[in-house]
Amino acid sequence: MKILVCMKQVPQKDAPLKLNETGTWIREDVSYEVNEPDAYALEEALRQKEKHGGEVVVITSGPARAQQVLREALAKGADRAIHLEDNAFVGLDAFNTARAFAAAIKDDQFDLIFTGLQSDDYGYAQTGVVLAELLGWPHATIIMQIEKNESGIRVKRELEAGYFQFVDMPLPAVLTIQSGINKLRYATLIGIKQAKNKPLRKVSLAEVQSALGANLQKIERLYVPQKTKNTEFLEGPAGEVAKKLAEKLRNEVRVL
């Protein structure tokens, strides 16, 4: 099986969120890491390759620093990498990112494309789904398990309240992978040493520009939520207070 894994470099979980006066995120003291669900997507791809053979290719978009994500994936066992390298990629919405990826891989024939379920920074959970639509492939989200069978694959999806759904799908397909479904491997030192010699193709903005359109989504404003604290005393006989409280919990706080 030939599997593409879409990966994203995101700020580290403990990165300070500081904004300047114009509402722009100050990033100079931010360190970056691999988006966590993408790490699980990569791990799943490597496991599928170990079972069924094939190739694992990783792709990311972003400035030069994003290459670290690809090197890490290569060190863990991916065979080659594609880097859409330009600062401008950071500003693309999910739709445009998917269009850029689709354009960059047009000459490749993949059986499966994995993405993490969502990104730890913006959390749109859209890129994978949009990419499937652009390619005209079926997709399934929140994947917990993948079994290859004669007609394609059988996947286990996580639903709400502890329910799961099993879906039989043809190939090729796009799957968005849930965090925690497998145990992540470490990049071994020998893997890190070998990663240096694995192919890494760079794709410029110009090469995919014609596939892109205007962003459909944009961030209007970034701000730190203001803490508000309202204390309200319910008075009256116990029965009435309980009734009022239940009402508030149901209609205002909506926890009942």
Added chain:
Amino acid sequence: MATTAIPKTKVSGGSFLLEERRPEEVFTPEDFTEQHQLIGQTAEEFAVNEIIPNAEKIEHKDFSVTRDLLKKAGELGLSSVEIPEAYGGLDMDKVTAAVIADHIAKYAGFATSWGGHTGIGTLPIVYFGTEEQKKKYLPRLATGEIVGAYALSESTSGSDALNCRARATLSPDGKHYILNGEKMWITNAGFADLFTVFAKVDGEKFTAFLVEKTFPGFSIGAEEHKMGIRGSSTCAIILNDCKVPVENLLGDIGKGHIIAFNILNVGRFKLGAMCVGGARVSLENSIGYAKQRKAFGKVIADFGLVREKLANMAVGVYTGESMVYRTVGMMDVALSEVDKSGADAIKEIRKAIEEYAVECSIIKVWGSEMIDYVVDETVQIYGGYGFVEEYPAERAYRDARINRIFEGTNEINRLIITGFLLKRAMSGQLPLMPAIKKLMDEVLSGPSVGEEVEGPLAEERKLVAQAKKLGLFAAGSATQKYMQAIQDQQEVMGAIADMTIETYAMESAVLRAQKIVERDGDSAAMLPIAMTRVYLSQAMEKIEAGARRIIAAVAEGDMLRTQLAILRRLAKYEPFNTIGLRQQIAQKVIERGKYTLV
């Protein structure tokens, strides 16, 4: 991002005292390659996910856990960067070795076992083994399938290891050496498989042997009850007519001292790296605690005297990193010039590392004293909670103490530093004497207008130059008085070592800050510059005190007064506002909740 200059020119060991370095001539953590970073990440994840969750078990001496972890570390490649590829190793640079040691050091109990195994347990074979010995043992040491240990000390000989009582005699059939005696303080003894044991052949020729624990006549004593690093194994080993096959003789008969001293030299830099790694953890624990503990209605991280401690700890970590990575960077440049396929490759490699014996001793002494300061202040910040076992401060405090004792006591290392420099000076390898003479002429001819220093960190670089002069001046006065007999003046040798150590630390901090300024500009280097200034202030006090101590011992009357006048001139500078600088540093590390330079 501007490209960083990674040093390519080889410099000789100890030359920092006489020559001025430019930032592009030193390696700093900012110069880590993508590969160094990835390896650091693997080591970090291994420490956080595998070592730390098991610390409690290991602390209670469940050494099966230690063995499992050594195996896992081996499988990841963390234990074989210093083993040649031909014997199952990865043969990577010393920066990598230091990066790994730095991260593994998060829990000292395991770090000691790992350090003992990969360092003194494995390196004797790497550097002195025969082809057969290397083939037989190194691949399994690399993977952690077998664990190594090093048996040099005895109950009555430690720093004077050559004075050992263990004996070896050749068996009548010439096939075995029969070893008798007892070795003490052997790290990993409780679970190791292979020991490098030192004994005297025929009672006089000091020699090393590779002894497997299964050899007849070999047994292991009880675990010592130690103050710290309780998660490591330390026992005596007993040799009772222990039969060691002649092919397990390591190196030449009567040449054991070469192995004994070199192995400590070639591994010492990693102890420096571990001290820095351990101190960083303690600092981060302290920040975390200070941010949540409240007193007088405020968190204690708001109090100046607590902030001052946090700042000092961060300065320690910064300076330590600067010294350690500068040192391993120098070794890597020297090692890159060795033809590894050559017949004398191993000898050349050893020589390239030994070249920096002074620097390695410096980072061992400095690092172990820095971490002791850091863990001490950590206990202080935790207050009563620092004194009980439930909090991390107490164990870290106990664990750090051994660093000043093992791998050559700090006293022995101080003598190595001054002794090595003097030896090089006498042989003319290091033009120390001409430099001293030039300085003496210069200072005796009266006050001169100091050379103007320009560019980034000009004031700081000037201070480093002054520190060097103070060191040379004091060393010059002492050698004039004692000549060769200075070797017998341990206190003077120690004071010269102190000044040398501080000078190296100062210069390493300045060069790193300078490199950051040149790459990223002044504003990005705010913290490194602040840390450097705080460090320089501390170091100048120590250097001045050291010089004063020496001068008072070697001169009197008018001579003493003249020399003191010179000293004051050399030590004169406008002080930095260290209170303000420490506030700046503390503010940032508290804000970030961790050690940071940005």
